[in-house]
Amino acid sequence: MTKFQTRSILVVALALVSVGLLVFGQMSWFEPVRSVLLWPLSALQRPLAAAWNGASRLLKNDPDTAALQQRVAELEAEIDRLNAEIIRLRQKENEWRIATGLLEYAGSQPENTYLPANLVGRSTSPFLNFLIFDKGSDSGIQRGMPVVTDKGLVGRVVEVTSTACKVLPITDPESAVAARLLESREQGVVVGRLGGGLEMQFITQQTRIRPGEVVVTSGLGGVYPPGIVIGTVTAVQQLTYEVQQRAEIAPAVDYNLLEKALIITNFQPADFSPFFRSTPAP
Amino acid sequence: MRTMLVGLPVLMVAAALESSVLPDLRTPGGGGLNLVLLLTLSWTLSGDWNGGLVWGLLGGLFLDLLSGGPLGIHSLALVATAYVASLTEGQLWRSHILLPLAAALFGSLVFQLLALTGLAVSGVAIDVAIALTGVVLPSTLLNTLFILPVYAIMRRVHALVYPAPVKSA
Numbered sequence: 517m518t519k520f521q522t523r524s525i526l527v528v529a530l531a532l533v534s535v536g537l538l539v540f541g542q543m544s545w546f547e548p549v550r551s552v553l554l555w556p557l558s559a560l561q562r563p564l565a566a567a568w569n570g571a572s573r574l575l576k577n578d579p580d581t582a583a584l585q586q587r588v589a590e591l592e593a594e595i596d597r598l599n600a601e602i603i604r605l606r607q608k609e610n611e612w613r614i615a616t617g618l619l620e621y622a623g624s625q626p627e628n629t630y631l632p633a634n635l636v637g638r639s640t641s642p643f644l645n646f647l648i649f650d651k652g653s654d655s656g657i658q659r660g661m662p663v664v665t666d667k668g669l670v671g672r673v674v675e676v677t678s679t680a681c682k683v684l685p686i687t688d689p690e691s692a693v694a695a696r697l698l699e700s701r702e703q704g705v706v707v708g709r710l711g712g713g714l715e716m717q718f719i720t721q722q723t724r725i726r727p728g729e730v731v732v733t734s735g736l737g738g739v740y741p742p743g744i745v746i747g748t749v750t751a752v753q754q755l756t757y758e759v760q761q762r763a764e765i766a767p768a769v770d771y772n773l774l775e776k777a778l779i780i781t782n783f784q785p786a787d788f789s790p791f792f793r794s795t796p797a798p
Numbered sequence: 799m800r801t802m803l804v805g806l807p808v809l810m811v812a813a814a815l816e817s818s819v820l821p822d823l824r825t826p827g828g829g830g831l832n833l834v835l836l837l838t839l840s841w842t843l844s845g846d847w848n849g850g851l852v853w854g855l856l857g858g859l860f861l862d863l864l865s866g867g868p869l870g871i872h873s874l875a876l877v878a879t880a881y882v883a884s885l886t887e888g889q890l891w892r893s894h895i896l897l898p899l900a901a902a903l904f905g906s907l908v909f910q911l912l913a914l915t916g917l918a919v920s921g922v923a924i925d926v927a928i929a930l931t932g933v934v935l936p937s938t939l940l941n942t943l944f945i946l947p948v949y950a951i952m953r954r955v956h957a958l959v960y961p962a963p964v965k966s967a
Contacts, residue, residue: 526848526851527878530855561814564811565819
């Protein structure tokens with residue numbers, strides 16, 4: 517048999533197989549055979565298609581992908597903008613909360629006139645507790661004016677420039693405030709301590725003091741108006757051999773959180789100095 | 799046997815590529831590269847004349863399975879095309895570069911016209927004019943262009959599978 521004859525037989529046989537496929541492939545019983553034959557091809561098709569789709573997206577710079585990337589960039593910018601807005605609003609909320617507190621306090625004390633001031637500086641020395649506020653003589657601030665918040669007494673103005681004032685807080689060791697225990701009405705003097713705390717001195721031994729009792733300014737000495745909250749008693753030091761007892765006071769104002777305060781502008785500190793001058797010779 | 803061992807994986811991958819990758823590279827009218835056809839033609843022209851026929855059946859079957867059309871149309875067309883290509887056996891100009899080009903040109907036309915006819919006979923509605931201008935002609939052109947690298951590769955593969963006998967001195 518020649519090559520040509522062999523090939524002719526082969527091609528006829530293969531053609532018959534093809535025709536057989538054409539005929540039997542339409543029949544329902546052939547469907548499982550078709551599925552079995554298709555399975556390896558499908559298994560190959562899937563990874564190839566996935567790889568090609570991934571590659572073609574990169575190659576073609578698919579408009580969908582570009583649009584999505586642009587959208588992602590826009591959304592990221594929007595998130596950044598909103599985050600900045602949230603921070604700004606939180607700051608505003610905080611300022612609003614502080615201002616509301618001060619406003620309510622000012623409303624509850626109508627006899628005084630107040631000027632709000634922002635804390636703009638603190639003493640750089642750890643041994644000095646001065647506070648710098650952004651209101652000065654241009655705003656009518658004078659030396660000796662008390663400074664308060666809705667929580668209580670901050671201190672008093674000790675120096676004034678045209679645009680700022682320096683305030684001596686009551687926690688400074690140089691400070692002394694005539695005070696009164698709110699319930700027992702006993703009087704004493706609240707002085708500052710180096711660590712930032714307060715101590716009430718000159719309380720008579722007979723006075724019964726309990727922790728938690730509120731201490732307010734008494735108004736004696738004319739330095740501060742009466743009735744401003746100074747702090748609360750945290751501990752009592754009563755020694756039998758001493759004439760007077762002492763109490764540790766927690767300041768009502770948290771100086772670390774202080775941002776704004778009210779300066780009482782209509783309060784004029786009393787000047788007692790003439791009373792302590794030597795009596796002129798008759 | 800070696801023909802089958804080489805042909806099965808090569809044609810399977812080619813058919814899978816033809817159904818997953820090459821559709822994206824088609825011309826606007828739908829014409830594209832017939833990789834399975836090029837491989838079958840190249841294998842046949844490489845010297846495995848009878849094996850080329852088997853490749854035609856296998857490759858056509860894979861194309862039929864993935865085309866979603868009736869089984870047997872592509873296999874019949876490819877077997878016929880491979881047979882036509884195998885008729886060049888013994889020609890002196892077999893190693894000439896024009897042979898694969900001519901085989902691709904005529905083989906593509908034969909394959910696609912047969913496939914087209916088979917589909918039409920099977921009841922698939924086809925606009926012959928559009929099919930000829932949009933698919934057959936561009937595909938024939940592409941197949942003719944790409945036969946050379948495919949043929950070069952398949953000749954090397956064929957030489958590896960069927961090494962030439964060493965002549966003793």
